[in-house]
Amino acid sequence: MVTLLTDSIGRVSALARAARKSVKRFGGVIEPMHTLRISYDDRSGAELVTLREAKLERARPFLTTSLERMQAAGQALSWVRKAAPPRTPEPEVWAALEALLDQLEDPDDTVSPRARLAASGLRLLSAFGWGVDFERCVACGKEATAGQSARIDATRGGLVCRACGGARRQLSGSERSLFRDAAAGGALNDQIAPLALELVEQALKAHGGIE
Ligand SMILES: [Zn+2]
Structure with missing residues (x-):
């Protein structure tokens, strides 16, 4: 059994009979990180789809x-696997997720994988409708x-002003602006990535x- 994130029906569990052995049907492509082109049988009411064929798309x-x-x-796949509701296109x-995986595949990318992950975390929160409000x-x-x-306070979803009690964590004006841009697809640097990851993890939790 494999968990797939699809563009058409969202997260779905699939039965891939003898997937690792069946080179003919699956070509040994069922590994994470790649994008596949699949065909499957979907009997109404069944929780699982049955994978018929899978080919490497990217x-x-x-x-x-x-x-x-x-x-x-x-880490990003794990977040999505846990956060994506079943059978809901997202x-x-x-x-x-595709953008992150493509960035991580790029040998000439000058941004570190961890900084890419941090920025993607903020973008994924927005994509799930849980975007942190930095404004x-x-x-x-x-x-x-x-x-x-x-x-x-990322657990509350954004800023908390002084009149409303404030919060423990303070962000500078430039941090707020960098994080807002990252949520819209921008990049972060290594210095600021750990703070972004902390906020993402708090919000997801x-x-x-x-976790
Ligand atoms: Zn307030």
Whole structure:
């Protein structure tokens, strides 16, 4: 049994009979990190689909040569596997994940895998409808002054202004702007990546108990 994230029906569990042995039907392509073109049987009411055929649509052989790239890809896949509801198309999640895997496959990418993962985490949160608000207080809606630092509580989904009690973590104005851009597809640097990852993990935990 394999878990697939598909562009058309979202996350789905599939039965791949003798997948690892059946070179004829699956060509040994059922490994994570690659994008496949599949055909399957879907009996109504059945929880599982049955995989008929799988071909490589976009292989990512370079990604699998680096432990750091593999770890970044694996973490993102794990987030999506836990956060994506079954059989619900999530085109933005699909796009964010494909973009990350393509970046991790690019040998000339100058951004580190961990920084790519951190930015993708923020983008995935937005794609799931759990985007962290780096502009406004989640309690009263008051907008933070552009360029100014503000308090943030990712478990509550964004900034918490002083009048509403504030929060432990402070973000500078430039951090807020970098994170907002990353959620829309921008890149982060190594210095700021750990903070972004911390916020992503807090938000995922608050939304779905995802760790
Ligand atoms: Zn407030």
